Every structure is written in C-alpha cells, then in structure tokens.
Amino acid sequence: MRCLLLLSALLGPAAGANDLASLDDEFDARPALGEWTLFHQAFGWPDKIKHLDIGRTTPGALNLQPQHSAWVRDLNAPFLYREISGDFDVRSRVRVRGAEGAVPGGTWSLGGLMARVPNRSTAEQWQPRRENWHFVTTGVGHVAGQPMTETKGTYNSYSSLKLRPFGTGWVELRLVRVGMALVAMVRAEGDAQWQVRDRWYRMENNPAMQVGLIAYTTSDDVAPAPEDAERINRQREADARTDMMLEVDWIRFRRPALAAVPDWYAQVSANPLADTGLSDAEVLRLLGD
Template sequence: MRRISGILAVIAVLGASPQAIAQPTAQPDISALNDEFDGKALSDGWTQFHDAFGWPNKIKALDIGGTTAGALHLEPHHSAWVRDLNAPFLFKTVEGDFDVRARVRVRGLKGEVSEDTWSLGGLMARVPNRSNAGKWEPRAENWHFITTGIGHEAGKTMTETKGTYNSSSSLKLRPYANGWVELRLVRVGMALFALARRDANSPWEVRDRFYRMEARPAMQVGLIAYTHSKDLPQEPDDPERMNRNVNTAAPVDMALEVDWIRFSRPKLQAPRDWYAQVSGGNPLANPNLPEAELLAALGG
C-alpha cells in the first residue's frame, strides 16, 4: 500500500470512515493555559492538589525563577503517586481532548542524578472524583502519567508511564536520557498517549498507550513530582496514614524543573458518542495501529 500521511494514513490503514475522524468537533482553544514560567510566581489558573482536597502539603520547596532562571523548581517530600497514595500535583482543569507538552528535567540536589529511587516528575492527567481528606474513599483514583527520572534501580534514568484504574496501578519503566527532555500527553476521546523526545530536533517516541471508557469530559492536567527517601524502608501501603502525614525529616535528593508547559487541541478529534468510539469511530484506539502511523496522525 502506498504511503499516506496524517489523517488519511490512519483512515486507510483501519478502513475508518473519513466522516468519523476527519471532521473535528469544535472545542475552545486552550492555549491560554500555557505557562512559560518566566515570572516570579505561579501564573493564574493553577490548582495545587493538597489545597483543593485538604491533604497535607508534600511540597518541600517550590519557586519560579529563583533556583533556575525561567523555570519552575519543585522538590517533593517522601511521597508517591501509586494506587491510593498521593504526592505533589499542580494542575489545570481541561474539558475535552488535549495535547499537553512540557520541557522538564529531574535532577538530584547535589548532582545531575538523584541518589534516591522512585524519584520522578512529569505530566499527569487525572479524572476528578468526590474524594477528599474529609471524606476519603478508597479505590477512587483514575489517572495516567508520563514521568522521567530514577526508577527502581538507583542511578538509572528512565521514563515511567503509569495507568491507574479505580486505584489499581500498572506501570512501565523504560531507559531514557538524563537531563532536559520533552514529555507529552495526548487525549483523543477514549484514547490517551504518552510520548517523549530528547529535544525539539528529535522525533517523538510513543512510550505508552492507554484506553479508558470515561464519560466525564474533564480531566485535571498538569505536573507531578514524587520521591522515595533512601533512608526509609519500603513499606506496605497504608493510604489513611501515609496520605495524612508528611515525613519532613526524611532526607530527599530530588528536584523537578519545568522550563514550560503548553496546552493545545489535538490534530484529530474523536466522535463524542461513546458507542461510535468503541465500535471503530476512533481509529487511534486500535492497539494494532503502527507507531509510525500513530505519530503521523498526532503530528509533531
């Protein structure tokens, strides 16, 4: 079959009707959510997870332009985003489909690489729920993320992608470059994709694909950071205790820095009807779609 680019490639490969995917549904521009972090404080529109839902603040340090010129600098206390556990999260609420990108770096406080394990930061998209510190409900967390940093093995830089469905988390760790990288989350209807590239001159790489039958159009989209102090042993989850307490004494060696974060609508948009999507109206949801065709459809 001759090579076809962009939307037509996806349609040709999957036999989808052009009307199903090529006609975009009008959605308001979301570029006003962008933040270049070139001031001295967070711009309007950011929500901090702990403020919004009554949890203790697990941010050890946060500044804009103070530690690193033109960048957000965030140091988390010992914490984790996994299952029912929570950690620092700065977000903006996005209705409908989105293509969010950020240029980030995760480093140690004394060197280029954190000395701790599970020290990662990047982008997350979370489904809102009614749970909060005053009325916490287990098994209510639903979110997806892509982060960069140190995973299970000390000194080895990775991307971590993680999908959580009703507080059941599945993750993938893949080796990746250290230093500044660009991360990206794209939502097209019920399909959501995690991508990374080393810089603006490098090609995007698909690091994960997620599919969720989610009726709610809004997601909380933004920046996360988490770390595990090497002075503390691994322990079984106890969300009631661990979410309600912050170990400020445990030494940590991790900082997330963000040069910028930018929001836009995807090139492609899926039909609004749920049945149209699950019955083939969203060809991007086909798990057999070759990566080259997916990248062509999502664009650079």
C-alpha cells in the first residue's frame, strides 16, 4: 500500500507512443555510424578506437575494439552515444570476446551501456572531478579469464563498482532512468527474466544524458604507473597489444513504463525506485519487461 501511495505522488501516466524509437539501431551493414556521436570527436580527445565497423567483422552487428583505456574516475575510453532528454529505457544485445575465444584476453576488458551527464569539460578546457555517469557492462574484470558483469556509478569522478560472475556469449543489457533513479539489468541469452544488477539514486536535475555504448580494455604492454588522468587521457597506446571486441547486435530506446513527475521534491521525498526496502522483484514488476 505504501508503495502504491508513493507511486501516485511521484508518477504520471505510463509512456504512450515511443518518441525515442528513431534512435534505435539494428546495425545492418553500412559504411558509417550515421547519427551516433563519438565521444572523443565531440570533446577533442585522442581516438582510442583500435577498430570499428558495422557488419564487416561481425555480420549484422557493430564491432568495436578499443585500445588500452578505461572508464573510471576521470579516465575516458571509446563511447558512442545519443543525447536523450528525460527518462529512458535502453536495451542492447551484446557480446564481448577475444579474437580467438569466448573470453577477452587480459583484464578489465568490458563493454556495454552507459548514461553520462553532459559537462563542458573538453580536452582543451579539461578540469578534474567533473565526471558523472552510470554503466552496466559484460566481459572480464580484475581476474583474467573469469567472465563478469560490471556495474559502476561515478559521482564527480569518484567511482564505485560491482563485479558479479556471469556467463560468456550474447547477453541483453538494460539501463533505465526514472527521474533521479537508475536501474541496471542483465538477461542471459534464452532467459525470460531480467536480473537486477544495480540500483542508483542521484541528485541530478539535468534532464539530458548521453546514452549509448562503451568499450574499454587494458594491455600488459603498458607498465603500471601512478594515475594521472590528464596525461593518460591525452595519450594513445596504439602499439600496445589488446584482445577485446564488443559486438552489438542491436540497441533500442523507449520511455520507461513509469513516468516521473518533473518535480524535484517528489523525487527526493517519494521516488519508490530509490527505496532500499523495495525488492528486486518489485522493481522488475514496476519497470516491466
């Protein structure tokens, strides 16, 4: 009952016609990205994409292979995005693997969905502690050879992550924003049920977010060193060997089943998706399939 009362205060009617459908991409073979924005081009950073094509390397899919890079704290890596105003429910069917096997080589080789709060921190005007984003990825984390999902939330460039075991092969990833709440989900190939992988609540009134696909990996050819984000972001490790590719069969956008009322007080006082007492099963029921 309490949940229903909170919902009536927070939420408007469920989404009707899908005004985000034009952002969908089935990644049919073509020579160019089309309407996607590349993060490094938009903000003046070096290109850390080792390889990118649609339909040639992986028939019917986007194939993205990053150079040595990372999305963590102030560091950036390859990112293809659309800018979305308001709430969204984005899903994608992806696979992360190595050139010769089902698991990418090395460590911290992951790819998937990210939603980033835009800022004015270009390469020319870069300042630290400006990064705010959330993601859900699949691949390999800290331990080589062990497939995982990773979820990560970053607030003013402070990153907090979770690694959880998961299988290899194709997987559906899902990232939902309802007001100031975000939910990350995964669904293994052939499964009917989504699994909630993470839930975040952030005081973020910016209606716009950059939403799309990320990929990052590490190379043993790069010697460990103290993290200097400005130096690392400005250099390319083009000769460092890596073994990771993100394949994306499709990505689809819609408005969530729940529609948040655009009122900050309703968000901070009654957003049910921010309630830690709400079970994953209830989250899934509210957000639907």
